[in-house]
Amino acid sequence: MNAPVTDAKSSGALLELDGLTRRFGAFTALSAVDLTIRAGEVHCLLGENGAGKSTLCNLVFGMHPPSEGEMRVEGKPYRPVGPRDALAAGIAMVHQHFSLVDEMSVVDNLMLGRVRGILDRRGWARRLDGLAERYGLALAPFARVGDLSIGERQRVEIVKCLMLEPRLLILDEPTAVLLPDEIRSLLGVCRRVAEEGAAVLLVTHKLAEIREAADRATVLRQGQVAATSEAPAREIERLVRAMIRRDLDTLDSAMAATLGVAEAGPAEKPDKPKPAEIPAGPDVLQIDNISQRDADGATRLNGVTLTLRAGEIVGLAGVEGNGQSELGLILAGLRAPDSGRLFLGEQDLTGRKPTAFTQAGIGIVPEDRHRVGAIVDMSVAENIFLNRTGDFTRFGLLRRQAMYDAAAEMMQRFDVRATGPDARFGRLSGGNQQKAVLARELTAPGLRFLLAAQPTRGLDVGAVEAVYALIREAASRGVAVLLISSELDEVLTVAHRIAVIYRGRIVGERPSDPRHRNAIGAMMAGQAAPEEPAISEKAA
Amino acid sequence: MSASSTLLGTGRAPLGLLVPVLAVLTAALAGIALIAMLGVPFRDALESFVDGTIGSPYAISVSLNRSVVYALIGLGFILANRAGLTNVGGEGQIAVGGIAATALALQHGVGALPFGLAFLVPLLGATLAGTAWGALAGVLKARIGTNEVISTLLLSFIAVWLVYWCVQSTALLRQPMTSAATLPESLPVPEATQIPLLTGDAAAPVTAGLLAAIVLAVVVALVLTRSRFGFQLHAVGLNPTAATRAGFSYATTVVTALAIAGAFGGLAGGLMLLGEQYSLRAGFSSGYGYDGLVVGLLSRGSVLGVIAASLLFGFLRSAGISMEMGASIPTALIQVMQGLIILTVAGAAYWLDRRDAGH
Structure with missing residues (x-):
């Protein structure tokens, strides 16, 4: 399966990569990759986070020079030293972050x-x-x-x-930020561009998109080509295996959801924990009519009211930038709301300090792991006990050894993989960083409420699974969980109940059930929820 | 900046030591070349260099006293710098320390206090004055976000001119005007308020300030590497938001760190006045605060680095004065060498950091 090299002249090869390798220091991001992109095709580039997809795009677009190997455009050597050269060669790229x-x-x-x-x-x-x-x-x-x-x-x-x-259009994970409808129209655009004779390189890790749009697909794993497919729509299973070294059947529904195969793939398995049964614990967290303006005076939160019960996972769905970040900061105690109140049980936490929030039993997995969740230049151990250094202090002196021993235990319990408790936090993979943050927040004494904001963003599939398991485990011991996510599939899979936020308002609430998917998607897009036919009819 | 918390302050001890040594050697070679270009016989230059630094117990003592001032400013600097703060206000903190020490020492009755309180009370006053001067910058930063580089620098200008005012006005600290030739300076402080000499011998006038500096160096090393407070400084310095979320107060940390840096500066000012100069004169701080800042920068956050750099600067300053008098070599030469050392070390640090970030 490792033979994607085709004869350039016979097949209309537009871009050929030949033994392309890129090293960053001792780390090899891309290793001897051979790849051919033909004119008139939509070529999907698949792989987990860190598999080398973005590196490959950046090499083709001239952002980095390759360490070894060569590229050819229409058979002629292509050695870009910057995006300008790429554009001159007819290669254009849409980055994940917009430059508008x-x-x-x-x-x-x-x-x-x-x-x-x-x-x-x-x-x-x-x-x-x-x-x-x-x-x-x-x-x-x-x-x-x-x-x-x-x-x-x-x-x-x-x-x-x-x-x-352009002769080649590169789209780096373009669907990560889009609503379901927008994804469909984007894939349509890709098709039309290909029909006009140009090539599209579509980077994704969602299999449903491949089914819909790909002419051919290449899977990267750990910087190497793990599989190629001439008919990806019919070979999804093989591609998944290549991507994560596992069978689709053994994926739990949560993972299937992140990959986007749940709706299009094999029928959902019945063993999925039914989310409909909402635990009826006592009220834990009460967000009462909270409003917030930003520095420019624009309203970011507009009368948000939400109550969470013990043991309940509430998903807050919404496209990014609709007030979730502001709500996250308020729940972490890092900002006081302009108006409204925040209660944990009977305790009024409005305007209190972060320490008071932690003591009251609020745990936070922030959306910005590197700015709020952790100190990347400190060790894993120091990060795990960042808010509990007092436990390891005697006469003002920090007993580091005791702290490192305790951290080693925690790392084992939460499966945080690092060279040791003294490893620099920033050196860990995203998944291990997130598990370390969860270890800290979930083991706080008296934890009653957990905020998990975009907790799986940028994580690879295995880590996503672990994060979901930890969140579910917390809920099962009575912690109320608010899961903020812009991935509709994620909230549908993990939450018991879903609230939708749009332009700083909670615009609706639904039980977490795939049958409400369209209604929730519409609310995320700011449309009034369509009149729904009775669920029983729709399910047919 | 290096993040590891060893005593050396850098995780790469061999390079961390090699770089300053090479920097000093480079500067020394450049200095020799410049002396040759000035046409001064090398032997004369060397002779006066040795005379001024290690040629006599007196020279050694005076150099050590200078090093103590540099070390205190440098220690305060690295402590605040651990919290991500750059205190460039050493000069002003020395100045207010000197004013406070003079005012208290000249206060009626202080000279008669028992148990060494005669000099301890003015020293404490100097320390508190420096503390206030540093804390002021901290409050400005915590409350309204004023950059501490700006505020400490401007507070220095204010403090330096306060000294002028104090010695110009008889209502403040100027000695009584007995004739038109009375100098604009304070009365000399009573002997009881002067810092005792360790040797008890005026031929080797190294003061008890040396002991204070050694003790404080150990304390600062402990605080930075072993204490929870040091951890707090480090956490706030690396990531204020995450540290705040973890329960460390940003405002408290910033104010405390700058207050401590100021306290070290105030103490240094008190020691200069009561241990060496004995009366307040305009411009008595004469750049020690700024050189001490450089000591702090060169040390790259390590206490051993501060000690090494302050010894180097203390003895170099003595050498400069001696070479000017003995061999007619301008003291500016020493400043050129200091500048070269700074450039070399800063350049190497930049290169090391970039190399580290490269993989």
Whole structure:
């Protein structure tokens, strides 16, 4: 299965990678990768986080030089020393992070850096309309980019690339930030670009997208090509095996959800813990009518009210940037809300210090692990006991050895893999970092409420599973859990009940049931929840 | 900056030691070359260099007293720097320390206090004055986010001019004007308020300040590497948000750290005044605060580094004065050498950090 090399002349190979290797210090991110991308195809690049997908894209786009190996475009050697060379060779890339000026209009963003002298806004607007028609990328030319949704902003980025008439369009994990509808339309755009004769390299780790859009697929694992497929839609199982070295059947439903195979893959297994049964414990956390404005005076949270009961996992679904971050900071005690109150049991925590939150029994797995959750330049042990250094202090002196011993125990219990308790936190993989943070927050004495904000972002499949297991275990011993996530599948899998946040408001609530998927998706997009037919009919 | 918390302050001890040694050698070679270019016979230069530094018990003592001042400023600097703060206000903290020490020492009755309180009370006053001066910058930072580099520097200017005011106005500390030739300086402090000499011999006037500096160096090393407070400083310095979330108060940490740095500066000012100068004069701090800041920077956060750098700077300063008098070599030469050392060490540090970040 390791023979993707095809004859360039016969198959219309657009881009050929030959033994491409990239090392960062002692770490080999990409090792002797052979890959051919043909004109007119949508080529999916699959792999877990850290498998080398982004490195490969960056090499092709000229962001780093390869350590070894060579690239050819239409048979001719291609050695880019920067994105400029890539663009000159007809290779354009949409990065995960957008580079748009929010304050400017769509057209102005398109013209940025590409025009001189007199600005022909109307002409560019016409070009935009032409492209919109050709590819189905509707955009209002004079809308302010800051007012657009994430999906529309991504469209602007794609149009920026398409205006260059590229021969190869690279999309680095474009669907991670999109709503289900937006994903479908994006995949449609990919198809049309391919039909026009260009190639699309689509980076993803969601298998449903491959089924829908891929002509061919390549799987990377640990920097090497683990599999290639000429008919990926029919070979999903083989690709999954190559990606995670495991069979699809043995995946639990949570994992299937992160991979996106739950809906399109084999029928859901009946052994899935039924989420519908909501534990009826006493109320633990009460978020009462909390509002918050940002420094510019824009309302970020607008009368959020939510009550969590003991043992209950509530999912807070929403597209990123709808107030989840602000709510997370308030629940961590790092910001006081402008108005409204926060109760844990009978205790009013509004405006109290983080220490009071921790003492009251609030654990936080923050969305920004590196800024809020941990100190990357300190050791794993120091991070695990960051809020409990007092336990290891005698006469003001910190007994590090005792702390490291205790940390070693915790690392074993929570399966945190590192060279030792003294390993630098920043050196750990994302999954192990998250497990270390969870170890700290879940072992806090008297834990009653856990906030898990985007807890699996950037984690590989195995770690995702572990994080879900830890969250479920906490709930089963009576902790109320608020799971903030922008992955609809994730909340559907883990939560008992789902609240949807849109523009700082809770716009609706549903039991966690896949049959409500469309209604929840619509609410996430800011549409009123559609009238739902009785669930029993829909389930048929 | 290096994150490890060994006594050396860097996780790469061999390079961490090698770099400053090479820097000093480079600077020494450059200094020799410059002396040759000035046309001064090398033997004359060397002779006056030795005379000023290790040529006599007196020279050694004076150099050690200078090193003590540098060490105190440097220790305060690395402690605050552990919390991510850059205290460039040593000069001002020395100045307010000197004012407070003079004012208290000249206070009626203080000279008559028993059990060494005669000099301990003014020293304590100097320390408290420095503490307040440092804490002020801390409060400004914690409350309204003023960058401490700016605030400590500006507070230094204020303090240095306060000294001028004090010695110009008889209502403050200026000695009574008996004639038009009365110098703008304070009365000399009573003998009882002067810091005792360790040797008890004016031919080797090294003061008890040396003991204080040694004890404080040990304490700071312990605090930085072993104590919970040191951990708190480190945590806040590396990541204020995560540290706050873990229950360490940012405001308290910042104010305390800068207050301690100020206390070290105030103590240094008190020691300079009561141990060496004995009367307050305009500009008496003469750049010790800024050189002490450099000592702190060169040490890269390690107490041993502070000790080594402060000894080097203390003896070099003596050498500069002696070479100017003995061999007509401008003291600026020593400043050039100091500058070279700083450039070399800073450059090497930058290179090491980049190399570390490279993989």
